[in-house]
Amino acid sequence: MNEMNNVGADRLSRRMERGCTFLGSEVAIMAGAMSWVSERNLVSAMSNAGGFGVIACGAMTPALLDAEIAGTKALTERAFGVNLITMHPQLDELIAVCAAHGVGHVVLAGGLPPKGSLEAIKASGAKVICFAPTLALAKKLIRSGVDALVIEGMEAGGHIGPVSTSVLAQEMLPEIADKVPVFVAGGIGRGEAIAGYLDMGAAGVQLGTRFVCATECVAHPNFKRAFIRASARDAVASVQIDARLPVIPVRALKNAGGELFTAKQREVAQRLDESAVAMAEAQLEIEHYWAGALRRAVIDGDIEHGSVMAGQSVGMVTKEEPIADIIAALMTEAADALHKRAA
Numbered sequence: 001m002n003e004m005n006n007v008g009a010d011r012l013s014r015r016m017e018r019g020c021t022f023l024g025s026e027v028a029i030m031a032g033a034m035s036w037v038s039e040r041n042l043v044s045a046m047s048n049a050g051g052f053g054v055i056a057c058g059a060m061t062p063a064l065l066d067a068e069i070a071g072t073k074a075l076t077e078r079a080f081g082v083n084l085i086t087m088h089p090q091l092d093e094l095i096a097v098c099a100a101h102g103v104g105h106v107v108l109a110g111g112l113p114p115k116g117s118l119e120a121i122k123a124s125g126a127k128v129i130c131f132a133p134t135l136a137l138a139k140k141l142i143r144s145g146v147d148a149l150v151i152e153g154m155e156a157g158g159h160i161g162p163v164s165t166s167v168l169a170q171e172m173l174p175e176i177a178d179k180v181p182v183f184v185a186g187g188i189g190r191g192e193a194i195a196g197y198l199d200m201g202a203a204g205v206q207l208g209t210r211f212v213c214a215t216e217c218v219a220h221p222n223f224k225r226a227f228i229r230a231s232a233r234d235a236v237a238s239v240q241i242d243a244r245l246p247v248i249p250v251r252a253l254k255n256a257g258g259e260l261f262t263a264k265q266r267e268v269a270q271r272l273d274e275s276a277v278a279m280a281e282a283q284l285e286i287e288h289y290w291a292g293a294l295r296r297a298v299i300d301g302d303i304e305h306g307s308v309m310a311g312q313s314v315g316m317v318t319k320e321e322p323i324a325d326i327i328a329a330l331m332t333e334a335a336d337a338l339h340k341r342a343a
């Protein structure tokens with residue numbers, strides 16, 4: 001960060017102050033939880049580099065999460081968070097594991113928090129961060145006592161909503177940014193964009209795609225190579241093929257796995273037709289399919305048949321580099337952009 005000019009750097013640290021205080025980090029940049037990717041190595045490296053790492057619990061059992069948190073604590077003394085999926089059947093037990101470890105921040109993803117979960121997390125002294133898909137839901141979540149919100153646009157990698165980051169930011173920040181810290185996610189690849197969202201009132205940002213090729217990330221070399229080769233237009237959203245089977249779209253690199261997903265949807269839709277499976281079960285089956293396909297790509301390196309979840313910012317990922325260098329580049333770009341603003 002040495003080359004950063006002082007005026008820009010001062011403006012940046014002032015704009016990040018609220019987010020840093022909330023997260024307990026040096027920079028208000030979160031590495032969004034990525035299933036199979038965001039484990040102890042990436043999470044601790046992110047927090048050690050001054051950012052805020054978040055463990056992706058995904059489908060882990062409470063025992064596995066317990067081990068992952070302990071492993072992360074062994075690698076960093078800094079703050080990090082844990083991302084829990086709201087439809088996990090053992091959500092209460094997972095919350096208890098976080099509480100037992102004194103985890104400071106729990107991120108609830110995958111839908112609105114079920115009754116009692118917010119209270120259970122807050123009772124442990126942890127802060128709760130939720131995703132707000134619309135302004136109305138953001139206001140409702142704030143009324144329910146969430147401590148911070150993430151707004152994530154459809155440019156992001158993984159499961160996505162229908163609206164772009166720039167529109168969500170314009171709709172939501174003016175209304176809610178003064179109530180709770182809001183972190184903007186989806187499609188952020190450079191610091192100029194970070195500066196822009198901070199100027200609009202964001203407390204900080206959350207990036208996923210940009211951190212996949214960090215040296216410290218355990219993703220298979222094939223997975224990283226696919227990111228380095230890809231351009232923005234390769235990161236496409238999955239298509240829903242049956243109106244009765246509402247599938248949350250997933251953004252991933254185009255490959256044969258996309259075709260396999262279409263076939264999977266057809267198969268599940270047919271079993272719905274035959275009443276061989278209930279709707280909730282059908283939807284869960286689709287979610288399990290994604291988790292398995294992502295593991296196949298991230299861990300086994302099968303980037304042709306697995307799911308290479310990636311956001312549109314993938315075109316700005318050009319090499320493998322230490323996470324501290326990624327953070328430094330983002331901060332320099334953001335500070336330079338703020339320096340150019342009129343005083």
Ligand SMILES: Cc1cc2nc3c(=O)[nH]c(=O)nc-3n(C[C@H](O)[C@H](O)[C@H](O)COP(=O)(O)O)c2cc1C
Nearest residue numbers: 032033034035109156157158186187208209309311
């Ligand atoms: C490979 C991959 C896996 C992801 N898995 C999860 C997940 O398990 N839970 C979650 O809340 N978000 C998940 N995300 C979303 C990220 O946490 C983050 O919000 C998103 O990547 C931000 O957008 P960006 O990719 O444009 O930077 C995933 C994203 C990617 C690229």
